[in-house]
Amino acid sequence: xxxxxxxxxxxxxxxxxxxxAKMVGVTRQTIGMIESGDYNPSLNLCIAIxxxxxxxxxxxxxxxxxxxKK
Amino acid sequence: xxxxxxxNNLDEMQEQKLLHIERNGCWLAFWGLLIxxxxxxxxxxxxxxxxxxxxxxxxxxMVLAIYICAGCLKNGIWARQYSADPATNIKAxxxxxxxxxxxxxxxxxxxxxxxxxxxxxxxxxxxxVFVLCLVTLSIMASAYKKRLEKLEKEEAEEEEKADx
Numbered sequence: 084x085x086x087x088x089x090x091x092x093x094x095x096x097x098x099x100x101x102x103x104a105k106m107v108g109v110t111r112q113t114i115g116m117i118e119s120g121d122y123n124p125s126l127n128l129c130i131a132i133x134x135x136x137x138x139x140x141x142x143x144x145x146x147x148x149x150x151x152k153k
Numbered sequence: 154x155x156x157x158x159x160x161n162n163l164d165e166m167q168e169q170k171l172l173h174i175e176r177n178g179c180w181l182a183f184w185g186l187l188i189x190x191x192x193x194x195x196x197x198x199x200x201x202x203x204x205x206x207x208x209x210x211x212x213x214x215m216v217l218a219i220y221i222c223a224g225c226l227k228n229g230i231w232a233r234q235y236s237a238d239p240a241t242n243i244k245a246x247x248x249x250x251x252x253x254x255x256x257x258x259x260x261x262x263x264x265x266x267x268x269x270x271x272x273x274x275x276x277x278x279x280x281x282v283f284v285l286c287l288v289t290l291s292i293m294a295s296a297y298k299k300r301l302e303k304l305e306k307e308e309a310e311e312e313e314k315a316d317x
Contacts, residue, residue, distance in 0.1 A: 109164035122166050 084120045088143050092136045093118075107131040179217070186214040191256060198260055222293065229301040237294035246286035254279020 116122035258275025
């Protein structure tokens with residue numbers, strides 16, 4: 084499942100995948116795979132990404148399911 | 154600036170990919186070595202130097218097998234899909250015995266040309282492998298359960314200490 088929240092948050096800040104990758108100390112490929120939903124990052128990496136984008140874990144990585152919406 | 158040769162240049166995703174590649178490589182080597190030994194046994198069956206042909210592969214295969222078994226046992230791991238119960242051990246031993254019995258039967262037939270004798274030899278050697286595998290697996294399963302129990306206890310005790 085694609086992580087569009089991360090992609091939009093990154094675009095909001097006008098940061099490229101390469102820049103974000105450098106900020107959190109990973110490769111661009113890793114950021115790309117997180118955004119496309121092909122890789123589940125560790126909690127440490129999630130926190131680093133959130134800090135880099137000034138967002139919380141809930142903002143970027145929490146997915147509400149149907150039951151919770153009700 | 155001095156370059157640190159031991160620094161890990163991979164990020165966590167690349168590390169996972171590399172581990173996956175290494176895992177596949179490990180099992181490729183494991184089964185490749187086993188198949189190579191079987192082929193060598195068939196090809197050089199009549200040779201007096203059969204032991205020398207197979208020795209290198211056999212040593213490497215055993216080192217790999219012992220390393221995997223010891224590593225899993227130490228960490229309280231048995232298998233992904235299979236549980237350490239007698240029924241599974243019997244099934245695995247039966248497969249091992251059957252495969253070995255068939256190979257020995259073929260080898261024996263190629264050597265002597267006597268079908269009945271070869272089948273008998275295959276059954277005996279296959280049965281021997283079945284018993285050997287079953288005993289080994291049972292001992293390993295018992296050791297695994299003990300180790301797992303110990304690890305669980307250790308973790309529970311550490312947690313209790315941390316709570317105090």
